[in-house]
Amino acid sequence: MISSAFALNPDLTARLEKALAPLNLSLSKAGDLATAVQRQSDFYINEPTGRTPWSDRWCQTAQISYYLPLNFLRASRVMREAQRLGFFEGIRSVVDFGAGLGPVQLAYEAEVQSPARFSVVERSSEAIRLSRLLGLEFDVLERPDGKRADLLTASYSLTELASPPEWLFDFDNLILIEPSTRQDSRALLELRKILIDRGYQMWAPCTHQEGCPLLEKSPADWCHDRLHFDRPEWMLAVEKRLPFQNPTLTLSYLVASRRPRPSTKQTVRTVGDLMREKGKARQMICRGPEREFFAWMARHGEPQEIPRGVLCEMPAGESKSNEFRVQSPVAHT
Secondary structure (H helix, E strand, O other), X not given: OXXXXXEOOHHHHHHHHHHHHHHOOOOOOHHHHHHHHHHHHHHHHHOOOOOOOOOOXXXXXXXXXXXXXXXXXXXXXXXXXXXXXXXXXXXXXXXXEOOOOOHHHHHHHHHOOOOOEXXXXXXXXXXXXXXXXXXOOOEEOOOOOOOOOOEEEEEOOXXXXXXXXXXXXXXXXXXXXXXXXXXXXXXXXXXXXXXXXXXXXXXXXXXXXXXXXXXXXXXXXOOOEEEEEEOOHHHHHHHOOOOOOXXXXXXXXXXXXXXXXXXXOOOEEEOOOOEEEOOEEEEEEEOOOOOEEEEEEHHHOOOOOOOOOOEEOOOOEEEEOOEEEEOOXXXXX
């Protein structure tokens, strides 16, 4: 779900080079980086619940050169959307749970206009050391404390827990980012129900407080975002040596607060890609508890190309079954 391309900024690239230098590596050594990334990928596949071996040189190489940049971009997508909605007004302190190398903090610094003091909860002392080598400044906490911060962030860490921890509800503001797998995304949507019951307002990606149609109207659907980004030359060189590539990134996320979400004319979000079918094209949208689609009939010409995940104003048209047949251009962010 993205309306424009993202890219790694020069500041982050310089930080990556600085962190790789003690390993006698640089972003230009594509072969060495690809070997480490392949090994890290194999580890994730073979030991999906295993603890990241931060002390191993290959793991540090893979995390700094590849996984950190990708997770930075995912977090940047969420931060940019939250910033656009005015979510960070009054936020002065953040606790980052399961911080890893700090992609959330790096994205916050890059995307959010108001600075905040960070504290991290991270069980790996090696990850903390590398984060500081990347130039990040933060306090270290043993556990999240809602009395110490305005906002809790958690990236690829919360759905690993068996159930939502009670300390989660001590925070008035939450940004939760999880993998875009069916299992993790639907777990996040189950957490969404709990958060609403506990008094939270959904700011993004949801446009409403009702039941999630992707969770409750289908056993197969899940809500996930797609991020388009410009891969730098050094990343393309690494991926040429790998059996996989990441031309786009996906993620699932929630931005929630005990504060009410500001009202807006844009009450619909596209939650799917455009699908061309016989006689029409459809794109899944979310504006309430029902599974719905914008539909463009072929006899009316080419369908409108709307990016996945953007907020839209409801256009002129008519409803038929689970389709809203569009009869005017859709205004969107």
